[in-house]
Amino acid sequence: MNPLTLSVLRDEHSALAAMLRSVLLLLADHRQRGTLPDFAVLRAMLFYLDEFPEKRHHRKETELLFPKLRARTPLARPILDNLDQDHACGERRIRDLEHALLAFELMGESRREDFEQAMARYVEFYLAHMALEEREILPLAERVLTADDWRELDTAFSTNRDPLTGHDAEQAYRELFTRIVNLAPAPIGLGPASGAPKPATWLRAN
Template sequence: MQDAISIIKDEHISISSVLKGMVEHVEEAMAGKRDADPFLLVAMLDYVETVPERVHHPKEDQYLFRLLRKRTNAADQVLDELEEEHKKSPALLKNMRAALSRFKTEGDLASLNTAITEYARFHFSHMRKEEKDILPLAMEHLTAEDWHEVHEAFKLNMKDDLI
């Protein structure tokens, strides 16, 4: 159980670090303390599109959330919210990618700042729900076999050097 939870929390820390870096980078550019680096921002956005969207969220849905629903209905409302947020997240990423393109072609830093801040706030809130609401319920209700399945899925993320 602890191994799976540690991996999930480590992924949250990694995602949070990149998002915080994006926010701070653009805020400093908005304040005139630096020039925004589009190459750095593209790399950071690529990470955010890859790790949370293509690796982390699908495994939460397929393993952690599915198994928790199987064991209890106490988490149903929060799981519904989180799964809906997983569906909304790609649109926010698309908005961020479009804002980054506008910044590169038109210098529109304000729109980029808005898009990055919106996504970061959305994702920070999302991860807080998972850690505050879902992980404690999972610790209470999932079996050792369930945790083994979750761990096996999430440990592949570490093996592929994605995080």
């Protein structure tokens, strides 16, 4: 059995990791060249993080997958509690990043390091969060959830797919994702980044 839910989660984790690393690549490239980044692109990337991982991906994990796991086994309940707490704090973390980005845009060089450090902390936190889910939670779900559980989850996880995993963007989001893909550095987009390879062709925004 190969549940669609697990494929969706792993694909979305990969897309999110690529997005996060692309932000760091973009910032490092501009710091090295002594230039300011395209703040509109950074705002678009943070907006993506808020709209898809925070409001869709995490909500499905917290409201659908994690309750089923708690109902089937007492294993990993402390881990699930910690992951839910991470999800609950996600919007605040994004707001803090957006504030730091606005300060960088308005105040200039004096706020560059503050934003870079805030972004680096966010990326480190998020990569560790996803690694924990991949290492502990998804294998546990494969072991303990039933066929009926997976049918219900697969139906829910098949909707509102992340465009950065190769699925067509909803009409309202097409301009946003086209902008991200065209201007963000590899591995998530087509924009330049020092020493970075061009992105894979699976990335589609329209």
